[in-house]
Amino acid sequence: MLTKILILLTLALILASLFSALAMLYKNDDSSKRKRVVQALTVRISLSIGLFVALLASIYFGVIPGRG
Numbered sequence: 140m141l142t143k144i145l146i147l148l149t150l151a152l153i154l155a156s157l158f159s160a161l162a163m164l165y166k167n168d169d170s171s172k173r174k175r176v177v178q179a180l181t182v183r184i185s186l187s188i189g190l191f192v193a194l195l196a197s198i199y200f201g202v203i204p205g206r207g
Contacts, residue, residue, distance in 0.1 A: 146194070153190070
């Protein structure tokens with residue numbers, strides 16, 4: 140159950156980062172906001188890679204049962 144909560148929390152953080160980058164992109168007036176867009180997208184990519192690695196490790200160590 141804890142694993143499902145952590146996965147859903149990470150997915151929510153990924154979506155929040157994606158939409159914050161989108162909001163900053165529309166308000167793109169100066170270079171500091173462009174840097175914030177890049178930082179938000181970098182956070183999203185890092186969270187996505189971290190989630191992928193965590194899922195692979197969870198399957199490998201048996202926390203999440205594999206398909207067969």
